[in-house]
Amino acid sequence: MKAVGARLPRYDGVAHVTGRTEFVDDVRVPNMLWAKALRSPHHHAGIRKMDTKKAAAIKGVHAVVTWEDVPRLVYGHLEALGIPGDEPLLARDEVRYKGQPIALVAAEDEETAQLATEAIEIDFDERPAVFDVRKAADPDAPQIHEWGNWYPHFEAEMDVRQIRKGSIDEAFDKADVIVSGVYRPAAIEQMPLETQIALVVPEPSGRLTIYSCTQALYFSMGVVAAHLEWPLNRLKFVGGTVGGGFGGKVDTAAETVTALAALKAGRPVKWRWTREEEFLCSSTRAPWHMEIADAVTKDGWILGRKMLTLHDSGAYARFSPYGVTKHSFHHTGAYTIPNLHFDGYAVFTNRVPTTAMRGFGVTSVSFATEMHVSRVADVLGVDPFELRLKNANRIGDTSPNGIAYTDPSTVPTIQAIADAVGHELPGDYRTMTRDPREGELLPEHLVAQVGKVDH
């Protein structure tokens, strides 16, 4: 029997639907302590002083972990890709979003741990905050991040992700019509059924066993090892089965702090976020602000696109610069546009840091550009299917970065939808293929766009 292409049942389906799959919160080990976090009540504040003595003295409390307990406080999760770190594992002298973790308490039960977090004495100095990405570069905007209000460390220390191709000025000159619009998709909750959680067990060998809900075992193990300054052989991650992860479970949100608490207490510690923490303190899909101006001809050719993107990164960089770059690479969508001028900024605000979520960087740009294309078709009075098919990526066309497409499928997918909804296409659009451009589909403005495909 052929296995590939077969409608086989899910490997883990029966266990899932009968409630027998073991998730991290199902694991109990002897001598286990429970953890609760002290989180920032302010959007932006300095921390003048913090005293944990009273909390540590409460009966049943076994460890209070603060920034002082972290061997390497700041580690950027994408340092390997050249994105430096900016976020302390636990806040030191400043909090930049409501819900930011400041301390973790491990105690005999969750109630005692919660009480102890409330006994930590802390003196805040509230500071002005920025929430609107559009106003983050105003001359009188308060500076909320040590790097400034937007990410300044793209290649060559540029503070903007740029795409330039052809000449946008020439495209605007030659256009019959230029259509501009503004697009703003909202922040979205990840909302996994399994909230962020970790259980860390100190082993007699000196190793730590970390039960994790991560979407990326080795990636998260690297994060913990970096903060602890330990080699990988002293860590064992147990996981691989996740109760819903849409990007947010790459954050490694609970593992490292829980490991520090387990080490300090010398006992196993479990930290499970409440539903309220999952909603209010875990990272969201980013809100985006996008402005587009498309230079088009009367008969529906897109000659050029100018675009400005402001990505609301929240308080720290996390994966945002990566997301902006990915966004920029896909800002022409499923079409071939010869003249491009794109500027994208990863802007800091005083909200919960945003992170990867299903479609990272591209969900936003697909919304903006596709809605814009629908608008352009409407303004021109051109059939929306025909406009899309005409400009569709074809084999050999080049991407915004100058890479030739080898197996694009804009044409077959659009034809399938036209067919499904009974939208009558004219003959040449019905028989159109994704093969390299020629004849009427290779107008002068696209000649330079056809690259060489290496098979």
Added chain:
Amino acid sequence: MAKHTGRGYSAIEYPTGMNQNGDPSQAWIKIKPDGRVDVFSGTADIGNGSKTIQSQIVAETLGVPYDWITYDNSNTDSSPVCTGTFASRATFVAGKAVEKAALSAKQKLLEIAAKELEIAPDDLEVVDGEVIAKGAPQRKIGVPDVAAAATWTHGELITGTGAHLNPYAAIVEPETGKVDSPPHAAISYAACAAEVEVDDETGEVRVVHLWQAFDVGRAINPTLVEGQIQGGALMGLGLGVLEECYPYYPSAEHRGGEFGSYLAPGIEDLPAIDTIIIENPSEAGPYGAKGISEMANNPQPPAIAAAVYDAVGVWVTELPVTPERVLRALEKKEQGPRRDGKWVVFDEDISVNTVAAEGSRFRFPVGA
């Protein structure tokens, strides 16, 4: 006051694998003395079905029944590196790693079988759990017998390892974004049509029907692909008309902190869904597969928003398309875009040009 029906369309693409690549996956396989197969891979299954997909790839590549496969991704002591389950990479990149591990285990299996059958390994193939001489199918030996012979006769262990890495694509011109090699493992494509019903009195938008066509390269498991596309559709519907963390964005206040105060799609929001799978094999993916898991929630929001325009004549460009936004847009419907020379300028009220202060770096000049 009435309900109006409208349709909108979208066509999208999405990369498989991390942007700019550089994200390895590794796997290894051992075969037990009775021919059953243990696969060790570090890919977390986040509900995407990667345990199933990777087991299918191993069964197909080794030529043994699917139910002979045990898949272990439970810990980092046993399993090698998988960069992670994100970037739509678990089927393509991690799938490629288990495919290569299976090919290497199969080579070792054939070497042992060659000793037993006294036929060169190159003249053998594995079909349905049996090693068969090419062109002489009566000369054969079961995979369980080969595994037993390896263990008890030859003192060998049948294993295989595999790894896959698309090399990192560097940005060689930061000013233009030019890269030195393809910054993706593959690109997948989809198109979508949405039909909505809009109540011009309450502003409520109901998504009635979604038609979705995805080119997946090759559907390793069509049932799981359909599940991804249909589950993604509901998530995209949430993005389009229901969900927002900050109801008064950019204000950070009034967030919903529980299921009851956050509008995620429920089963009552489920529209009719037509799913069309197209298979133009990718050049490098396992059995021609591409990743589509993330993009499954991308085509619906723009199609839904365009359908709202088709229904009531207003472009709501801030998501989600809530009743309040629809009603406010209807109030301003007659206003239309500003026409200036050959420019048609929409949405100026929410542009940086209006909201940012004089002297801001963030500007987007429009108009003649």
